[in-house]
Amino acid sequence: MIAVHFGAGNIGRGFIGMLLNKAGYDVCFVDVNKDLVSEINSRNEYTVLFADEGKETFQIRGVRAIDGQDLDEVAREIAHADIVTTAVGPNILKFIAPAIAKGIQQRVKSQKQPLNIIACENTIGGSTQLKAYVYDLLDESVKKQVESMIGFPDAAVDRIVPLQKNEDPLLVMVEPFFEWVIDQSKIIGSIPAIEGATYVNDLTPFIERKLFTVNTGHAVTAYVGYQYGFQTIEQAITNESIYRITKGALQETGNLLVRKYGFDPQQHEEYSAKILKRFLNPFLSDDVTRVGRSPIRKLSPNDRLVSPAMQALNHGIVPTHLGSGIAAAFVFDHPNDPEAMEIQESIKENGLTKTITRYTGIPDDHELFRIVTKQLDWIKKSRNDFYNH
Numbered sequence: 001m002i003a004v005h006f007g008a009g010n011i012g013r014g015f016i017g018m019l020l021n022k023a024g025y026d027v028c029f030v031d032v033n034k035d036l037v038s039e040i041n042s043r044n045e046y047t048v049l050f051a052d053e054g055k056e057t058f059q060i061r062g063v064r065a066i067d068g069q070d071l072d073e074v075a076r077e078i079a080h081a082d083i084v085t086t087a088v089g090p091n092i093l094k095f096i097a098p099a100i101a102k103g104i105q106q107r108v109k110s111q112k113q114p115l116n117i118i119a120c121e122n123t124i125g126g127s128t129q130l131k132a133y134v135y136d137l138l139d140e141s142v143k144k145q146v147e148s149m150i151g152f153p154d155a156a157v158d159r160i161v162p163l164q165k166n167e168d169p170l171l172v173m174v175e176p177f178f179e180w181v182i183d184q185s186k187i188i189g190s191i192p193a194i195e196g197a198t199y200v201n202d203l204t205p206f207i208e209r210k211l212f213t214v215n216t217g218h219a220v221t222a223y224v225g226y227q228y229g230f231q232t233i234e235q236a237i238t239n240e241s242i243y244r245i246t247k248g249a250l251q252e253t254g255n256l257l258v259r260k261y262g263f264d265p266q267q268h269e270e271y272s273a274k275i276l277k278r279f280l281n282p283f284l285s286d287d288v289t290r291v292g293r294s295p296i297r298k299l300s301p302n303d304r305l306v307s308p309a310m311q312a313l314n315h316g317i318v319p320t321h322l323g324s325g326i327a328a329a330f331v332f333d334h335p336n337d338p339e340a341m342e343i344q345e346s347i348k349e350n351g352l353t354k355t356i357t358r359y360t361g362i363p364d365d366h367e368l369f370r371i372v373t374k375q376l377d378w379i380k381k382s383r384n385d386f387y388n389h
């Protein structure tokens with residue numbers, strides 16, 4: 001069984017590639033980082049290290065890699081693969097679509113075996129987005145055949161894997177916890193037997209629960225933590241004031257999720273508490289700048305901050321703490337983050353009001369706009385108080 005996985009990075013090696021390998025797949029990574037590709041091919045194995053007291057290690061053996069820029073080679077692998085997965089970042093999905101489209105066109109001509117392509121990204125409907133990019137590139141003549149042979153089930157993935165600072169370039173340190181939930185209703189053919197993957201018929205509650213708890217909480221901690229000058233998530237969340245803001249944001253999203261999906265309030269509170277504990281993991285050193293990376297993506301209307309805040313208001317919940325997270329993202333001026341720099345440029349050129357509306361879609365006469373600007377004043381003041389103490 002062949003698994004083609006796009007993105008041999010942290011989640012690729014430390015989560016999806018590891019589970020596919022354990023499930024018996026011959027894992028072929030596709031990556032544009034040539035050094036990474038050649039390192040994987042020279043060793044054909046790598047180590048996953050658990051970030052906890054036990055520091056258990058796992059050897060992932062028998063893996064290989066190919067260059068993502070070699071469209072012909074990637075297409076050949078896809079034509080014979082048994083599963084295709086991705087962990088490249090939501091913004092990269094459009095760039096891997098040409099190789100996938102080429103592979104699919106070859107495949108449907110030569111065989112009838114169904115194939116499922118699963119995007120494992122932090123976004124709602126990642127596989128559906130990828131499907132749209134791929135379909136844009138398919139010949140009309142094969143689309144009908146592809147519709148019945150190639151599935152694009154959406155998925156939710158949860159495992160914190162920070163930036164790696166190891167001597168061994170392939171070693172990847174991960175938190176022991178993981179959750180991989182896949183939309184079974186969109187699978188074509190038999191369900192891939194992957195130990196640790198959970199199949200559900202309706203993914204929406206799972207993806208929103210994950211994105212609006214883990215990723216919302218993380219983003220709020222990162223953006224507010226950055227304002228207070230903290231380097232890591234652990235340092236930030238240990239600060240009483242940031243803990244209160246993050247917990248408040250999770251109460252807002254929690255109230256929303258309980259009302260929207262009928263989750264048991266007690267169970268949801270336990271879920272949120274477990275996530276706050278994961279942020280406190282002293283064995284993970286996770287930079288606030290990694291967790292806050294790409295603020296334009298994170299501030300977009302369907303992502304982890306604005307979507308739950310809008311929905312909360314529609315359910316009669318006042319999203320003050322989510323408003324703090326959104327506000328802090330507008331003053332996240334990390335020089336190495338191109339999206340952060342673009343927002344700062346926009347504020348300089350067009351002013352704050354236009355910039356907020358442009359990136360979040362929140363009209364300037366909306367209640368959420370008022371909350372965000374109020375929280376921005378509060379953040380600036382509390383940051384100054386923090387530094388003056």
Ligand SMILES: NC(=O)C1=CN([C@@H]2O[C@H](COP(=O)(O)OP(=O)(O)OC[C@H]3O[C@@H](n4cnc5c(N)ncnc54)[C@H](O)[C@@H]3O)[C@@H](O)[C@H]2O)C=CC1
Pocket residue numbers: 006007008009010011012030031032033036068087088089090092095096120121122157158159160161162
């Ligand atoms: N790191 C984490 O804790 C988690 C990350 N995610 C999601 O997983 C995805 C990947 O994140 P990470 O693994 O952290 O990022 P990463 O930066 O460690 O890995 C991404 C990999 O994709 C490769 N890549 C970029 N463009 C490519 C292309 N055109 N073709 C093939 N490969 C390409 C990069 O070279 C890199 O090796 C993102 O969507 C992220 O939101 C989801 C859950 C947890």
Ligand SMILES: O=P(O)(O)OC[C@H]1O[C@](O)(CO)[C@@H](O)[C@@H]1O
Pocket residue numbers: 122157158159160161214215216218219290291292293294
């Ligand atoms: O990977 P993204 O979407 O940039 O956001 C970082 C987030 O993703 C994770 O890497 C994993 O869920 C979290 O650590 C964090 O909430």
